[in-house]
Amino acid sequence: MKDGIDRKNPHCLGIQTLQIQNRHIICNANFMRILIVEDDQLSAQALQHLLTSYSYAPDIARRGHEGLDLLAAFAYDLVILDLQLPDQDGISLCKALRAQGYTMPVMLLTGTDQVDQKAAALNAGADDYVVKPFHSQELIARVLALLRRGQAAGNPWLSWGALQLDPSCRRVTYDHCELTLTPKEYAVLELLLRHGEQVFSAQAILDQVWAVPEPPMEETVRTHIKRLRQKLRLAGAPANLIETVCRVGYRLNPSMRDESSPSPGFLRDPSAALPGARAAGVSLVPAVCVLVVTDEPGQIKQIQSLSLPPQLEVVGLGDLTQLWPSLITHQPDLLIVGDGDRSGPHLCKAVRSLPRWQTIPILVLLPHKTPAAVQKIFAAGASDILTLPLVGPELVARIVAHVA
Structure with missing residues (x-):
């Protein structure tokens, strides 16, 4: 026991068990880990069930100091904090996390x-x-x-021949044909893609993907593999893309790894034609640039009138056809899309499809916030949304948070 933490290692392919104050937490080492800091048991369990159903590996801490203990023990991809905790408030805990150097995204929940x-x-x-x-x-x-947003810069795609998986939006395609997968089917396929030619037994897949104290039987894995193969064949993949290694387990077929993978069928980045634009002095870029794309001049003026840091410049763009030249000229650090309910999804998808702009924060302004609209915008690649009308202090805080 050290610092209140008793670590146990069951030696089973990436599964780690942590015991804190007689509570067991099972973490899957190969999937996105999320820490929930919530003292209300029902709310915490509901969040845990929801996240688990999407193949994440959530852990629960009831107190702020328990959350800090877990952060010291494991690497998390996201932290979800309740604003009101018994030992400290969520804002203070968030400050403490940042002061200690933690950089993972943090989501605050409040009533x-x-x-x-x-x-x-x-x-x-x-x-x-x-x-x-x-x-x-x-x-x-x-x-x-x-x-x-928390992913490192670079190409997020996992590929095996014509099979491609984008973890940032959980999109799977084979030769440009998109597959509709259940959360567990997706998790199995992601596991195989992330580990190349490694062979996984049915039990190992259960340990990796289900990550619960009492996982289902191995027959469940075989059923999921069968369904994956069926869906891949319908998309045009060979029947043996997922290969069975006799008496051992499953892997992706090594002979299909080096096949020419078609590049995603997205828009071509016009900046590729101007590789020396910035070096040739085409534009003078400020320390921090925010590009606001909207056909409403009033929104641009309102954002430009905000009390923003002096090194931050707000550039307005009313003509969507000039988006690519503006991106090349201004090299923005943040993109704000004003007409989120109309061109927002299309614009987000187009920008995210270009490797050069996959990591730029995109803040979308929505006139009306509905669950369907929010889901559509985020699925298209938005980093954040705000509901109109704009409120100065919140907008300033969000802009600064994205470009800091």
Whole structure:
């Protein structure tokens, strides 16, 4: 026992068990780990069940100091904090996390929708702020956006021949044909893609994907493999893309790894034609640039009038056809899309399809916030949303949080 933590190692392919104050937490080492710091048992369990159903590996801490203990023991991809905790408030805990050097995205949950509180949370280092009660679709969409934001820069795609998987939006395609997978089918396929030619037994897949104290039988794995093969064949994949190694387990067929993978069928980045634009002095870029894309001049003026740091410049763009030249010229650090309910999804998808702009934060302004609209915007690649009308302090806090 050290610092109140008793670590146990069952030696089973990436599964780690942590015992804190007689509570067991099972963590899957190969999937996204999420820490929930929530003292209300029903709320915490509901969140855990929701996240588990999407193949995440959530852990629960009831107190702020328990959350810090877990963060010291494991690497988490996202932290979800309740604003009101028994030993300290969520904003103070968020400040403590940032002061200790933790950089993973942080989502704050609260029962109040006060602008000053939102601004305080964002200024403390939180990446998002969700008001209870919330719709499960919206929460998952926000979780996906935060995890995408927290990923390191670079190509997020996992590929094996013509098979491609994008973890940032959980999209799977074979030769440009998109597959519709259940959460567990997706998790099995992601496991195989992440580990190349490694062979996984049915029991190992249960340990990796289900990650619960009492997983189902091995027949469940065989059923999921069968369904995956059927869906892949319908998309045009060979029947043996997922290969059975006799008496051992399953893997992706090594002979199909080096086949030419078609590049995603997205728009071509016009900046590729101007590789020396910045070096040739085409543009003078400020320290921090925010590009606002909207056909409403009033929104641009309102954002430009905000009390923003002096090194931050707001550039307005009213003509969507000039988006690519503007991205090349200004090299923005943040993109704000004003007409989120109309061109927002299309614009987000187009920008995210280009490797050069896959990691730029995109803040979308929505006139009306519905679960379906929020899910659609986040699924398209947005990093954050705000509901109109704009409120100065919250908008400033979100802009600064994205470009800091």
